[in-house]
Amino acid sequence: MTLTETPLDAGTQADLESHFEATIARNDRIEPRDWMPDGYRRTLVRQIAQHAHSEIIGMQPEGNWISRAPSLRRKAILLAKVQDEAGHGLYLYSAAETLGVSRLELTEMLISGRQKYSSIFNYPTLSYADVGSIGWLVDGAAICNQVPLCRTSFGPYGRAMIRVCKEESFHQRQGYELLTTMMRGTDEQRAMVQESVDRFWWPALMMFGPPDADSPNTAQSMAWGIKRNTNDELRQKFVDMSVPQAEALGVTLPDPDLAWNDERAHYDFGQPDWDEFMQGVKGNGPCNAQRLAHRRRAHEDGAWVRAAATAFATKEATA
Amino acid sequence: MSNLSAEGGHGAVPLAGVPTGVDVPAPEPEWPLYEVFVRGKRGLNHVHVGSLHAADDRMALLHARDVYTRRNEGVSIWVVRADAITASSPDEKDPMFAPSGDKVYRHPTFYDIPDNVPHI
Numbered sequence: 277m278t279l280t281e282t283p284l285d286a287g288t289q290a291d292l293e294s295h296f297e298a299t300i301a302r303n304d305r306i307e308p309r310d311w312m313p314d315g316y317r318r319t320l321v322r323q324i325a326q327h328a329h330s331e332i333i334g335m336q337p338e339g340n341w342i343s344r345a346p347s348l349r350r351k352a353i354l355l356a357k358v359q360d361e362a363g364h365g366l367y368l369y370s371a372a373e374t375l376g377v378s379r380l381e382l383t384e385m386l387i388s389g390r391q392k393y394s395s396i397f398n399y400p401t402l403s404y405a406d407v408g409s410i411g412w413l414v415d416g417a418a419i420c421n422q423v424p425l426c427r428t429s430f431g432p433y434g435r436a437m438i439r440v441c442k443e444e445s446f447h448q449r450q451g452y453e454l455l456t457t458m459m460r461g462t463d464e465q466r467a468m469v470q471e472s473v474d475r476f477w478w479p480a481l482m483m484f485g486p487p488d489a490d491s492p493n494t495a496q497s498m499a500w501g502i503k504r505n506t507n508d509e510l511r512q513k514f515v516d517m518s519v520p521q522a523e524a525l526g527v528t529l530p531d532p533d534l535a536w537n538d539e540r541a542h543y544d545f546g547q548p549d550w551d552e553f554m555q556g557v558k559g560n561g562p563c564n565a566q567r568l569a570h571r572r573r574a575h576e577d578g579a580w581v582r583a584a585a586t587a588f589a590t591k592e593a594t595a
Numbered sequence: 596m597s598n599l600s601a602e603g604g605h606g607a608v609p610l611a612g613v614p615t616g617v618d619v620p621a622p623e624p625e626w627p628l629y630e631v632f633v634r635g636k637r638g639l640n641h642v643h644v645g646s647l648h649a650a651d652d653r654m655a656l657l658h659a660r661d662v663y664t665r666r667n668e669g670v671s672i673w674v675v676r677a678d679a680i681t682a683s684s685p686d687e688k689d690p691m692f693a694p695s696g697d698k699v700y701r702h703p704t705f706y707d708i709p710d711n712v713p714h715i
Contacts, residue, residue, distance in 0.1 A: 309682075317617065321617055322613050323608075325615070326608040356665075359665070360665070363662050363665065366647065367662075370645050370646045370647065373628070373646075377619070378620070379621070380621040380622050380623060380625055381619050381620075381621055381622060382616060385616055391613055391614065392608045394608060439645075443665075443666075557608075557609060585651075586624070586626065586650050588650065588651070589650040
């Protein structure tokens with residue numbers, strides 16, 4: 277133990293920056309009231325906010341099936357899962373707010389379309405097998421993205437991700453179990469599973485973002501410790517994990533190029549349709565308008581509840 | 596496609612050309628922010644787990660239960676309005692903590708005890 281530590285020379289921008297860089301270099305966490313570069317703050321707000329929006333919008337495709345669940349057991353599971361997504365959104369909005377943005381402003385930016393959410397939620401859920409495919413593939417891909425984010429350099433984001441990841445495992449397993457149950461059923465049910473996997477496989481691969489060569493932001497985000505792996509690394513990891521799971525399930529993944537590569541010790545696979553992905557990002561996906569309209573309606577229909585609760589709190593406080 | 600990345604956790608989202616809303620005032624008055632502390636089980640301290648907005652204390656407690664204890668994470672919850680918390684400066688090297696920095700004699704390892712002395 278040393279007897280004295282040199283105190284930080286406060287004041288100059290250069291000192292603050294070098295202190296920030298040193299914290300990152302030590303692999304220490306940045307906390308909300310620390311000084312941070314403006315670019316770091318804005319990158320984080322965008323990322324965390326859009327992650328939160330994805331959780332909140334992500335309630336819709338599956339929420340669609342709650343009233344039509346095939347059994348009470350499945351209904352209870354689906355309700356719990358959709359409630360978790362709301363919780364994940366709240367953890368993340370809280371983390372974003374520590375960076376100086378208000379919750380209501382974030383909501384406004386979502387429903388006005390200025391901020392985005394993951395395009396995966398713009399695909400429709402056409403059968404109950406989609407609840408299984410989303411759990412297995414979409415949440416599986418999310419886990420690949422989110423586990424490294426538990427070690428992200430911004431403390432509140434990392435802590436939110438730890439909570440999210442603990443719960444996400446239930447999401448993936450309930451989805452896979454749902455699909456295995458259907459695969460033990462009738463030919464019609466097995467066909468339903470295959471059809472669903474055919475629709476969700478490529479969008480799940482798109483969740484990792486464009487190939488590294490087309491992702492110039494990745495380098496800065498990795499230098500800041502916000503992001504820990506590149507898009508292609510994570511996509512490869514997901515494919516390698518999913519192939520044996522598909523085999524155990526008895527479904528075929530809809531990629532003719534999918535094959536084990538002995539030399540690389542990884543699976544080779546084809547590229548998703550990036551034009552389709554870009555259309556979704558631009559707002560032209562199958563359900564973009566519906567998802568946003570639904571979120572806007574929920575927010576606006578809730579206005580009187582917020583006003584009433586505020587009025588009640590004011591009355592109680594002055595009583 | 597140039598400014599898209601999987602940074603959004605739940606899938607790739609655009610990062611360039613997206614407003615952040617930092618330092619933009621809220622569009623309507625917001626409910627106060629509460630910090631939430633949960634006692635995981637008897638015998639443990641309450642630990643900070645996150646925050647939420649609520650119109651009043653009772654709503655904060657109910658929301659805290661729904662958001663932070665869906666899986667038996669706690670046996671007791673504290674909620675406190677964030678604006679009621681007094682905090683030290685964030686930097687650990689702040690002079691605030693300097694008084695303890697040079698008092699190594701407060702730690703047991705400061706004292707040399709002969710190897711043949713047991714149980715100390």
